[in-house]
Amino acid sequence: MVSRGNSGGQSCVGAVEEKKLELRLGLPSGEEWSTVKERDREQAHSVESHGGHFSKVAKSNISNFCVGSNGGFLGSVELNSQGFWQQQGLLQLQAKAGVVEEPKEKTNGSGEKQQSLDKKGCGPPEAHAAASGNSAVANNNSSQTRTTTTPVVGWPPIRSFRKNIAYTSKPFPEPQNESSKIVTKIESKEKGLFVKINMDGIPIGRKVDLKAYDSYEKLSLAVDELFRGLLAAQKDPLAPGTQKSAEEKQAITGLLDGSGEYTLVYEDDEGDRLLVGDVPWNMFISTAKRLRVLKSSDLCASSLRTVSRKRTATDS
Amino acid sequence: MREEASEMSEDEEAGGAKERWAPDLGGGGEGGGSAVPFSDRVLEIVLENVLQFLTSRRDRNAASLVCRSWYRAEAQTRRDLFIGNCYAVAPRRATERFRGVRSIVLKGKPRFADFSLVPYGWGAHFSSWLFAMAPVYPWLERICLKRMTIADDDLSRIAHSFPLFKDLTLICCDGFSTVGLAIIADKCRHLRVLDLIEDYLEDEDDDEVVDWISRFPETTTSLESLVFDCVAGAFNFEALEALVARSPGLRRLRVNHHVTLEQLRRLMARAPQLTHLGTGAFRSGSVGAEAELDLTSSFAASKSLVCLSGFREVEPEYLPAIYLVCANLTSLNFSFANLTAEELKPVIQHCRNLRTFWVLDTVGDEGLLAVSQACRDLRELRVFPLDATEDSEGSVSDIGLQAISEGCRKLQSILYFCQQMTNAAVIAMSKNCPDLVVFRLCIMGRHRPDRITGEPMDEGFGAIVMNCKKLTRLSVSGLLTDKALAYIGKYGKLVRTLSVAFAGNSDLGLRYVLEGCSGLQKLEIRDSPFSDSALLCGVHHYYNMRFLWMNSCKLSMRGCKDVAERLPNLIVEVITDGTTNDAEEVERLYMYRSLEGPRNDAPPFVKIL
Numbered sequence: 001m002v003s004r005g006n007s008g009g010q011s012c013v014g015a016v017e018e019k020k021l022e023l024r025l026g027l028p029s030g031e032e033w034s035t036v037k038e039r040d041r042e043q044a045h046s047v048e049s050h051g052g053h054f055s056k057v058a059k060s061n062i063s064n065f066c067v068g069s070n071g072g073f074l075g076s077v078e079l080n081s082q083g084f085w086q087q088q089g090l091l092q093l094q095a096k097a098g099v100v101e102e103p104k105e106k107t108n109g110s111g112e113k114q115q116s117l118d119k120k121g122c123g124p125p126e127a128h129a130a131a132s133g134n135s136a137v138a139n140n141n142s143s144q145t146r147t148t149t150t151p152v153v154g155w156p157p158i159r160s161f162r163k164n165i166a167y168t169s170k171p172f173p174e175p176q177n178e179s180s181k182i183v184t185k186i187e188s189k190e191k192g193l194f195v196k197i198n199m200d201g202i203p204i205g206r207k208v209d210l211k212a213y214d215s216y217e218k219l220s221l222a223v224d225e226l227f228r229g230l231l232a233a234q235k236d237p238l239a240p241g242t243q244k245s246a247e248e249k250q251a252i253t254g255l256l257d258g259s260g261e262y263t264l265v266y267e268d269d270e271g272d273r274l275l276v277g278d279v280p281w282n283m284f285i286s287t288a289k290r291l292r293v294l295k296s297s298d299l300c301a302s303s304l305r306t307v308s309r310k311r312t313a314t315d316s
Numbered sequence: 317m318r319e320e321a322s323e324m325s326e327d328e329e330a331g332g333a334k335e336r337w338a339p340d341l342g343g344g345g346e347g348g349g350s351a352v353p354f355s356d357r358v359l360e361i362v363l364e365n366v367l368q369f370l371t372s373r374r375d376r377n378a379a380s381l382v383c384r385s386w387y388r389a390e391a392q393t394r395r396d397l398f399i400g401n402c403y404a405v406a407p408r409r410a411t412e413r414f415r416g417v418r419s420i421v422l423k424g425k426p427r428f429a430d431f432s433l434v435p436y437g438w439g440a441h442f443s444s445w446l447f448a449m450a451p452v453y454p455w456l457e458r459i460c461l462k463r464m465t466i467a468d469d470d471l472s473r474i475a476h477s478f479p480l481f482k483d484l485t486l487i488c489c490d491g492f493s494t495v496g497l498a499i500i501a502d503k504c505r506h507l508r509v510l511d512l513i514e515d516y517l518e519d520e521d522d523d524e525v526v527d528w529i530s531r532f533p534e535t536t537t538s539l540e541s542l543v544f545d546c547v548a549g550a551f552n553f554e555a556l557e558a559l560v561a562r563s564p565g566l567r568r569l570r571v572n573h574h575v576t577l578e579q580l581r582r583l584m585a586r587a588p589q590l591t592h593l594g595t596g597a598f599r600s601g602s603v604g605a606e607a608e609l610d611l612t613s614s615f616a617a618s619k620s621l622v623c624l625s626g627f628r629e630v631e632p633e634y635l636p637a638i639y640l641v642c643a644n645l646t647s648l649n650f651s652f653a654n655l656t657a658e659e660l661k662p663v664i665q666h667c668r669n670l671r672t673f674w675v676l677d678t679v680g681d682e683g684l685l686a687v688s689q690a691c692r693d694l695r696e697l698r699v700f701p702l703d704a705t706e707d708s709e710g711s712v713s714d715i716g717l718q719a720i721s722e723g724c725r726k727l728q729s730i731l732y733f734c735q736q737m738t739n740a741a742v743i744a745m746s747k748n749c750p751d752l753v754v755f756r757l758c759i760m761g762r763h764r765p766d767r768i769t770g771e772p773m774d775e776g777f778g779a780i781v782m783n784c785k786k787l788t789r790l791s792v793s794g795l796l797t798d799k800a801l802a803y804i805g806k807y808g809k810l811v812r813t814l815s816v817a818f819a820g821n822s823d824l825g826l827r828y829v830l831e832g833c834s835g836l837q838k839l840e841i842r843d844s845p846f847s848d849s850a851l852l853c854g855v856h857h858y859y860n861m862r863f864l865w866m867n868s869c870k871l872s873m874r875g876c877k878d879v880a881e882r883l884p885n886l887i888v889e890v891i892t893d894g895t896t897n898d899a900e901e902v903e904r905l906y907m908y909r910s911l912e913g914p915r916n917d918a919p920p921f922v923k924i925l
Contacts, residue, residue, distance in 0.1 A: 152762075155760075155842075156701065156704050158700070159514065161546065162700060203495065204496075
């Protein structure tokens with residue numbers, strides 16, 4: 001593969017020629033294609049791009065992208081005059097998501113130095129990210145190793161149960177299957193804090209997202225809503241398919257202060273069972289591992305450890 | 317393997333069960349025929365008897381549009397209801413129109429939910445459908461769900477509401493656990509099919525896991541298919557063995573990875589009539605050569621086997637046991653088997669009649685060459701990566717693809733994960749395999765160009781849409797410019813499902829697709845530079861589509877609102893995931909047509925415009 005003569009210090013490609021297409025294509029508006037290219041050529045800054053992986057070919061080109069001031073993606077990819085497409089890939093700019101693809105090193109068969117960088121700073125934050133990425137590459141100029149890219153959510157598009165095959169496909173005891181389960185759980189519920197909640201007398205438990213609430217009162221209301229219908233259904237199991245109105249079902253109240261028929265308790269990370277409501281909310285959600293709704297009459301002092309009832313000002 | 321599932325992913329008709337976006341014919345209220353003259357009613361009865369023979373839903377949709385009389389007759393006689401998007405129509409509308417439904421297929425979340433792009437709790441709850449159906453479909457026999465959330469409560473309700481229930485198939489669903497399965501096993505006395513395929517069961521502590529296999533009735537069962545390889549927990553093996561022994565009609569059995577070869581032998585002895593077998597772990601539970609001998613005779617006795625899968629934790633020294641059945645196999649799933657080319661070759665050489673083959677890329681290009689030489693009749697190939705990351709070494713490449721294209725000329729469907737690809741190989745496949753209907757190529761490194769020429773992969777995918785005249789499903793990857801999308805728009809007239817990732821340079825790319833692909837029904841796009849103006853280019857077509865999904869593109873609220881205003885029957889959902897503080901930016905967009913308006917079960921992170 002012939003490397004380009006103007007390898008060093010290449011910045012904006014001035015003259016660009018069109019590649020001859022192997023497959024003739026009549027584009028929907030053929031003129032528009034070249035008009036677009038004209039426009040983009042004029043606007044193009046040059047930003048060194050990285051990310052391609054070449055084991056056999058020495059690369060020496062640039063792809064040009066314009067990062068507009070509003071963050072829009074306007075650039076097109078330029079062609080070189082030799083008729084080879086020497087695109088090295090994009091520097092993915094996802095400013096909001098905070099993912100900046102770390103540049104991959106090229107494995108350079110001929111040992112040719114990488115392009116010197118032409119960072120025409122484009123003002124906006126995205127370009128700043130680009131610049132920092134580029135400088136990282138410049139520093140590792142002669143390195144032949146590849147740095148790993150920052151993983152992107154959901155790519156490659158493989159379902160999670162296929163992801164840990166490397167560990168589960170060879171004879172191994174149980175644990176790795178759990179790790180694949182954990183992976184699934186993390187991926188699907190990474191934003192919430194779901195804990196199981198069971199209620200006395202109801203065989204099927206539920207889950208609540210503690211992060212969805214910011215106070216004990218709201219949690220108590222949610223528990224009421226969650227189980228009210230189920231409790232009513234338990235008492236009247238012959239009513240399938242009908243939903244009673246909210247008033248007909250009896251509300252579950254007094255969960256927090258011991259005044260109701262049921263009381264809300266939780267289990268912390270040490271396995272202790274505690275009354276809900278004693279500690280500041282934030283401390284509660286960080287230590288609670290599961291919840292239970294017990295009949296108040298079943299609670300006895302010895303089965304619970306009550307935490308000191310001192311409430312701080314941060315309690316809601 | 318998953319014949320039913322592959323049917324489900326291909327849509328035969330351009331519209332849903334009822335929406336042609338013509339005025340609602342007759343509506344749901346006119347069911348009883350009380351206002352219909354007697355003579356017309358006689359004609360309708362004749363018509364109903366004739367329409368019973370019409371099974372294709374596309375034909376039925378067409379018949380229902382002829383006139384009101386045909387509409388009513390068709391509604392009375394439709395037995396199989398297919399709802400491609402559970403939010404496109406309300407359960408009550410469906411149950412009021414179709415009174416005699418025996419089987420329902422429902423699809424929920426968009427496919428990108430499989431890749432963690434749809435936050436937990438988004439929706440697609442089966443319970444609202446169940447509440448509507450339970451009172452009015454007492455004869456319901458079959459429920460098939462894909463990407464829906466079904467709770468143990470729902471399973472309980474199914475078991476109690478439908479006395480003739482026969483078939484529960486759950487694909488990529490979540491929300492249930494062994495508690496619900498136990499209720500199904502216990503109460504559904506006519507159960508024939510219990511297929512749990514790639515579901516995510518709820519976590520259960522050890523003391524919560526229910527031994528559901530033991531809950532099947534003690535008497536002879538009607539079971540024909542029992543698939544539970546995705547139910548990860550351990551179970552009572554003796555109960556399973558006994559169940560298999562008293563299920564003379566069992567034809568399909570796929571067990572989970574807890575089943576060792578010794579146990580498999582016992583199961584096969586109980587069920588020599590099996591046609592589909594999922595082998596679990598395919599490793600010995602003990603040390604010793606005894607298992608091998610007996611295994612060979614087990615397979616020798618299973619003369620009906622046509623489909624083998626499982627092979628997790630495979631110990632290759634036991635593979636020779638299956639040689640005897642290989643000649644009869646039409647489907648082989650090695651996609652969990654970490655095999656080298658050398659370990660694969662002796663097996664695959666026996667599989668002359670294979671039509672479907674799933675494999676891990678550990679077999680390398682060399683293994684694929686062996687496949688191409690042995691399996692001349694191959695119709696479907698899927699090559700999965702052992703290490704699904706962008707930086708992995710990658711064991712298969714354009715060389716393997718080229719070999720397959722030269723050997724397997726009848727190929728119809730391919731899914732191929734790799735790290736390196738060339739346009740030449742893809743072009744070769746487009747010419748060698750003209751019957752391709754599904755072409756899904758995933759070059760795992762983003763924006764990766766042709767390995768040899770360094771060019772974008774435009775020409776390769778262009779050749780696919782140009783030369784494969786039957787192509788209906790396409791997934792693209794690698795470095796792609798607007799030109800690739802222009803090719804797709806120009807030549808991909810039959811494409812119904814298109815998946816685009818990290819592709820294109822400008823709005824033109826999306827515009828080419830939206831204006832060109834007149835048959836497009838499902839479009840998924842991620843991380844591509846398409847903005848609001850491109851989105852507007854599809855306004856003429858969105859009502860014909862099942863959905864459009866876009867994430868991490870360049871969309872803004874203003875543009876999405878614009879589309880929502882122009883198309884009142886289009887539901888425009890903006891899904892936030894907390895990664896952006898910019899209220900104007902749209903990170904995830906999911907749009908779909910609906911007769912019902914915005915759904916009322918949307919969680920807080922979904923904003924419907």
